[in-house]
Amino acid sequence: MKPRVEVVAIDCLMVRLFDEIAETNMPWMLAACARLREGFGAHLIDLVPSYTTLMVHYDLLALSPARARELIGQALIELKPDTQAGGQCHVLPVWYDSSVGPELSLLAQRSGLAVEEVIRRHSGREYQVFALGFAPGFAFMGLVEEALAAPRLNTPRKRVAAGSVGIAERQTAAYPVESPGGWNLIGRTPAKLFDRGRDGYSLMQPGDRVRFEAIGHAEFVNLGGDDTPLEVLA
Template identity: 55%
Template sequence: MIVPRIENAGLGGWLVRLFDTIDEANLPWVTALSRQCESAFGPALVDLVPSYTTLLVQYDPLMLTPDQAQRRLQSLLAELAPDETDASGSEKELPVWYDPSVGPDLPSLADARALGLEQLVALHTATTYRVFALGFAPGFAFMGSLDPRLEAPRLATPRPRVPRGSVAIAGRQTSAYPAVSPGGWNLLGRTPVTLFDRHRHEMSYLQVGDRVRMVPVSREAFLRLGGDTTPLEAS
């Protein structure tokens, strides 16, 4: 039984807090509310930003007052049911070159867990991940849940520069950096996939609800796919 809360998110925005803890079972509720908002708000809807536990609803304040928008949300929440089909999202693959030269945290993670590099890669690629949220940077997809044997805290000191396409883990989550940026996640490898392109119809390659498989590829295949093999030293 969920007890959602509607919180003020500034002019033209309400944050619906559906849950207080991260859980894969949250996603059908969040996606169901997101779809219902699209219908209920119509042309007044500006944007929807789903996350692990919340949905940010942004609307046009020239078309709806805050009270009107809040009442619409209250009406939807009164009859909200999860998407039992769980059919949201698409099946996606990310080819990944796992190598210490581009995944400098591979050796230390393997040593800490008494695993060989091949075993660690096998664990990371054995799971089909769900995209629970987009954030931090355009196209950065928070995916879970990671095998508990791979769980690792963020780095004590974030790297000032993480290369585009770097595949990483933190806590029970995994992701890939869509652009060069600072970052404190543990780097395992790289994908050649363009994760964000403002000129595409769907600018982010990964969308909330997608099911994602990491597919290990050789250095040669990575290069053929347009990957950058420039090494990155461990911190």
């Protein structure tokens, strides 16, 4: 690992720890986050972790850009992965069905698997939250196995229902609010992923782990899920 510091804005620096996305990156990212928060203290305005980078937004009235670089350098000295900080583990119930996940059958055809096997494989492993972005509470998770990987849609949908679960390349995610989107949709969760009344707003944070649990239609509705078919929303 050879960290690089890049300028993002007059009061923001980007710390690039890795060049490739990997599940093994996160323990290093969490360790760096802890060190940077300690080093910058009250002069840190925001710290945004992503797949391979950390954006450091600092108080320019309190620190010069040169001093900010010094603090970053000091924080990364003898950095070791944080193997203890694994974040929370969330279990998200999902109703996998073509009416709310129109690409479910297409993914099955693409992979040569039965629909039931696609569901079993997607819900059969634990995913890591790499980053939040695109929409409030939208957690980019991975990595899905190669057999389920699929490119984004050529033409994004204008409306994707809140709770929609999808796959793009080797990432998976659930839409926290209704929005446009181009991911391959395979189901829907009734879980409330973004809540203004929740501390931190988002249910998930980088470093958390997520497991999807297949449920039936009746349970989905009982849990408050909206079963309006996607084609009705379009």
